[in-house]
Amino acid sequence: MKTRFLLLLGALTLLLTSCSTDVDLYADPEEIPVIYGLLNCEADTNFIRITRVVHASDNPLLDAANSSLSEYPGKLDVRLTEFRNDDSIRQIVLDTITLHNKQSGIFYAPNQKVYYTTEPLGTNNGKNKYKYKLTIVFPDRVVTTEAKLVGTSSFGPKSLALNFAKSVIGTRRPYHFHPALNASVYRVDMSFTYHERRTPLSDTIPHTMRWHVGTFFESDLGFESEDDYILYYYPADFYGALEDFIGGDTAVPGLKRFLSDYPATITITAGGGNLREYLYYLNMVNQANPNDTDFTTIPGAKGVFSSIMTKTQRMRLGDTTVPDLIAEEKWGFAFMGGQEP
DSSP states (O other): OOHHHHHHHHHHHTTTOSOOOOSOTTSOSSOEEEEEEEEOTTOSSEEEEEEEEOOOSSOHHHHHTOHHHHSOSSOOEEEEEEEETTEEEEEEEOEEEEESOOOOSSSOOSOEEEEEEOSOOOOOOSSOOEEEEEEEEOSSOEEEEEEEOOOOTTOEEOOOEEOOOGGGTTSOEEEEEEOOTTEEEEEEEEEEEEEEESSTTSOEEEEEEEEEEEEEEGGGOEEEETTEEEEEEOHHHHHHHHHHHHTTOOSOTTOEEEEOSOOEEEEEEEEEHHHHHHHHHHHHHHHHOTTOOOOOSSTTSEEEEEEEEEEEEEEEEOTTHHHHHHHOGGGTEEEOOSSOO
16 A cells, blocks of 8 residues: 555645645646545534646646645635535535645645635534535636535544553454444554653653554454444554664663553544545555546546544553563663553
């Protein structure tokens, strides 16, 4: 699985401020809308990025770096129509704001205009299911696309601990979680936090190591019931990441690294069907024909409009993981208990 494919879901969730290179910069000289939006019912603010591809010169890269060519002038008519159980409930008109932290790349940076709303979105439950239709009025066309809202309150981790014991290195370990409604792709990340004290008189400073476990389609997951999905992680990945994170700073006289009762976290981001379709196609393109960019989930435009939900849970370390870490004297780990030092 290509790195670009694995990281795209994470890049899209960061307020859609990372640059995308999936638009064909060498297409025919016409104006092509480019739309990225991932609705999250738990977010205070939802953003939709709307740009365009316009070729005004013989150098597409220069055109892409020109904000006056990439951005639509003024403010477009952009709105969300909310549906509850297929009944239209309300319309939400989006406003514009300029973000100032877009990463540099092919497309213009660091400032970029995006559309946003602070209106709270609906929450799926046993009685009500929500979907949203995005409508954008462009100078030469009207683009519409729909996305079912992802998630319910039951979505999230189910297992109580992560097992990185030395005895299970070389195997894969199961992790159980409750699936999200309308989700068909899951990105999984883990983190490990310890508190470091260099000398008996120095301050204790927290350090957090993070690593990406994988991006899983439903077909990649196991399940015991409709309410019990299983993903798999590898303890060897934890030790490899820890070795890189700590580096050569080991066996320092007086150094101690303290572990709390819940030093690990797991973060699961669920994505809707449109996002799954988009990621799947990109993976196939990367393997077969990197120059094929005809696919889109939005008729009349490029990009993707879907929904996500993220759940993070603090975790214990199971089995003999803590004794195994303490036994590695070069790392200086010690168990302190509690939540914080």
